[in-house]
Amino acid sequence: MHALKWWQRGMVGFSIAVLAFLYLPIVMLVLFSFNDSKVTSFPLAGFTLHWYEAFLANEQMLRALRNSLVVAVCATALSVVVGVTAAIALDRYEFPGKRLFQNAILLPLSLPGIVTGIAMLNFYKQIGIPQSLTAVVIGHATALLGVVVSQVMARLAKINRRQLEASADLGATPVETFRRVTLPTIRSSIIGSALLCFTLSFDEIPVTYFLTGREVTLPIYIYSTLRRGITPEINAVGTVIVAASFVLIILSVTLLRERRPT
């Protein structure tokens, strides 16, 4: 590196501090999940896997975890199907009200989740659908539509129209062109947005809070436990989630990198 001026050094130090600020709490979570003490305090009391055992023995928590996975998978699948179809229609056609439709889809991403949750709760109550995991799946799929539509549309917009014309010129029907040119090009954006949807759905609280019934998802379970007080079990399940998130990120980064056309 070049010799840095004093203020540049200050900036480097400050930036490292901000990065540390971003990761320190996560490190704490992991650290205390292995700490043999009921309280999260220093000095550390020793290594234990007790909290992981407790988490694995907690039927309610495991059930909530399973519910979360099911909800996230279903919501993601629905979001991708509806979102990709919408993105293609929006990319391909000009029609009155197009901007309005796009804004409507993006609204839940900029609005506080709690407003969307309340709107959906009101709606389900009016048409008589009971609060349930199904309601949560539909709610998540709808709220996360914007993620898929915006990412896939951005990728579609970058497709060179000439490539689609070239495909037709070489004798491919529109369906063949979609399968062999469009789909491979937008595949990475579909995978990327699906992973993002999955994470957001798995982690979602406000919409879930209003739409869920007797069955709860993991974040709701943790949230209600936390209101009562801290148990290091939460640290253990938190560490597992953090680890899973990191695996997912690394997976998506490598997957998307290999798919990228050179």
Added chain:
Amino acid sequence: MTSTPIVALERVAKTYGVFTALHPTDLQVEEGEFVTLLGPSGCGKTTTLRLIGGFEAASAGRVRIEGEDVTERPPYRRPVNTVFQDYALFPHMSVAENIAYGLSVKSNNIPKVERQSRVSEALAMVGLDGLTHRRPGELSGGQRQRVAMARAIVRRPRVLLLDEPLSALDVKLREGMQVELKRLHRELGITFIMVTHDQTEALALSDRIVVMNAGRIAQIGSPSELYDNPATPYVADFIGATNLLDGQVIGRDGDEIALRIGGGTIIRSRRGTAIPANAKNVILGMRPERLLPSAPDVANTLVLTVKENLFHGDRLRLELTAEGIDRSIFTELPRTAVAAVSSVDPGSRLVFHIDPADVMVFAGEKNP
């Protein structure tokens, strides 16, 4: 000609809302011809090519290929293939996959073995071997160009459409590819229809050039016809350069006419048949290279003052002014001719001669 033209446009027009990209146009292209659509951007040349390729739907008129009406047919049902301006290679496919694409589509499903031999054949044809597994992103501009050509010709189209095929290449490469294009056209024996805005390219390659302007065909002809006998001042100035001056007919003797230009100078032209007998105001065209330094006592001369001289290697380009003419006149002198004149420094007065056979005359009131 009695044979059916391979491509025929019959009163074909294209409008976008209120904007007319192409006015009703007729055009016939014969089997095996190399035809170039030439014009500035926005003249309708690319629209015409895209109408033949099927990428645009005609607003009016019929498009025929081999006599068959294909106006309503999508691109994938037309026996033509296109080399796109930016090549439009599929970035996620290798060179071989790109070229084999048109052989593997449902409508043209060719057995794998034959596919491979045809891909190699096409690659050899464009002089590109050994890069079959590369992706387009790993190729140079010239190589991509060749892949685009191979991909189009591998389907053995009756007509190859080329949309500014050389515009993305640098000058040196472009000249090399011009030779390649000409060779390819000869070897394949099929019809080429090319779009370009580069007149040198058009003149060098084409059997016939279609000069277009503002959504209309201005003139169709062989390169030499267009150069020697441009039909309009526009064509005269677009194909090569031409000094265009306003003039009045003051006398007429058969095909020879006498014209007065600004400042009272009289110029004679032997191309009087190009204009109506009663024409009064006309436009004169003089090619810069036809204006030659001369002695003052020769007929058909112009006295001009040097405004600027620009060194062009083997030639000297002069910007000249004349009294009573409000625009500059340009000439290009061979360096050998410069020695014959006293001085080309700004301010020098020189006498130029032009052969009456070289003075073009166009009907028209005012300079374009």
Added chain:
Amino acid sequence: MTLTRRTFPGFAALFSMPFAWVLLLLVVPYGIMISVGFWTRQFPLFYPDFQFGNYAQIFSDPQYTTVILRTLKIAALVTLGALALGFPLAYFLVFTVRSAALRNLLYMSVVVPLWVSYLLRAYTWKIILGTDGALNSLLVSTGIVSAPLDIFLYNQTAMVITLVYIFVPFMVMPLFTVLDNIPRRLIEASEDLGVGPFMTFWKVIVPLSLGGVIAGSTMTFCLAFGDFVAPVLVGGPDGTMVANLLQTQFGAALNWPLGSALATLVLVIVLVLLQISSRLDTAGRVELT
């Protein structure tokens, strides 16, 4: 493609399903929420109506106005905090880090926490700032204080710290993008014209990065404004935010019409903010050539 008789069937085939989905499951619910805001409550039931009583109550009852003002204040503090941390970080990433690979890695490391559960990230501050928490025990064991302090947790400061922590990445992302798009030659040109690095920063970089500041601030503000987890986890008795008030209306207070009116108010506030932000962004946009 524009819609014509010829292209319409294809369009309808593609678009009808997403259109019906969005209309029925997204637009209609917001519509119903807005209309329920005008209903009346006669405990424990609600009746369709059209009256502004709910809104009148929200604006006249200090219980609601205090919370709304407090939420605006906290969201503003969080935005300022995130900007103070995020701008230098983004600047550092773009202009100080010279290796593109390292820059991408560091940028990724800023974004990655967004993928880690939001709830858990809020929760970690509870274990850090608590009376028995990491910070206190560290202070006690190093002898800086003699007994654990209870000043860290359950107050507005704890909420602001937690929310800043959660939303900093949202601030850094747009800032990084705008800074990265500033052509280096502009900075070189400024320095070539004899302007020092500080003035170059003020006269060139700051004006050209305003779009990112606006985008990042709007996002951070809106997210913080609607948060209801941080107040519950680390906020104190004076930490109730609008979202908690909303929760109560649909829970213990069982006043859906009032809750819906309040939610509509939040919706309007956020939409107005987004509108202002997009106006500011368009007005301040310069074409980078």
